[in-house]
Amino acid sequence: MAALLGFIVSPNSGVPIYRQIVEQIRAQVAGGRLEEGVFLPSVRQVAEELAVNPMTISKAYSILEREGTVELIRGQGMRVKDPGPAGNGKARKQALMPLLQQVALTARLLNLSPQQVISALKPLLEDKS
């Protein structure tokens, strides 16, 4: 029942551990690897498995709950909610943002106008090969 996980956490990364967990669960829900109705493993389980502070895991879970990715079922734990078509698209867009920021940065360095970037990107997006 509890899907543990394939979480990969690297404590000595510049990204706080709770954010690593939030992002991985979001991505797994958006990508359909964590399906609606599946329970996340308990805070204790994850903390023990990853040897990190349980408070870190609680923090990640409560963020996911607040944003509606999961819901707390009393006595049972955190259950994955239906991401819905909108939520799904939003989450996937979120995953693309870091790459787009890189593109924007490089485009500015190259002195390319927004139109030029978009016209360069368009054929790539429409490429069906």
Place this chain on the structure above:
Amino acid sequence: MSDVPLDLVAATKRYRDKIVLDELNLTVPAGSVVGLLGKNGSGKTTLIKAALGLVKLDLGSARVFDQPAWHMDADAKSRLGYVPQVVNLYAWMRVRQTIEYIAAFYPRWNWSLIDRLLTEWELNPRERVGTLSVGQLQKLGILVALGHEPDLLVLDEPAASLDPIARRDFLKALLEIAADGNRTVLFSTHITSDLERVADRVAILRNGKITYHGELDELKENVKRLHVTAKNPLTGSFNVPGAVRLRVEGNEALVSVKDASGEVIDRIRADYEASVTVEDLNLEEIFLEMHYD
């Protein structure tokens, strides 16, 4: 239990003409796990000893559970567990004897926890303390500080002499203790990766003062290294508020800032016609950036 487990106010300690603690302030909130980080010789041990009343401050105050550390009563002491950097136990005693000897000082003692940890940590109860390795002795030191289930556990470089496996075991035990949320842990270390796993707060000791104390996550979220590439040369003119470390070469700059908010970054972009990339820093990198002058 709303009382503050550990509180240092304007704590000052000198050894001859060397000032080790310089009007230092540190409040350890209840239920937190605080990692005290500082390079060798920065005064971590002195800070811990002063906080527990094992060293007398020249000026300022140290309080444990709202009692003066230097005059703690038995009740406050029974709520405190301390593992010194060098564990000092009677060499002629056996491991089990040592534990029994120490247990006798306390009204309650969690034997089931201790027995479990003895097995998990592969300590032989019949072995004499004198023949234990440094790492084993350290483990025993930790064990006897845990038996009375203290509300405040203070450890001075607990992992320093443990091998990687023992360290992982120890971290797990520490997490287990922290898990109930009522207990407070303060441990000093220079191993940043241990701290990143276990601690929710970090205090950085430098030049006798706490230069940062707050949530570890917040520290990582706020302190960033910015790579700046500007249209024009930056030499001489480039400056950023909250810069911890700044290097400029031609029209490029590398600057670590305390608070890499969107505003700060946008200001750099606008003021210098520059592109900015943001680099995340781990605790070790942050620590190094903060110690660069």
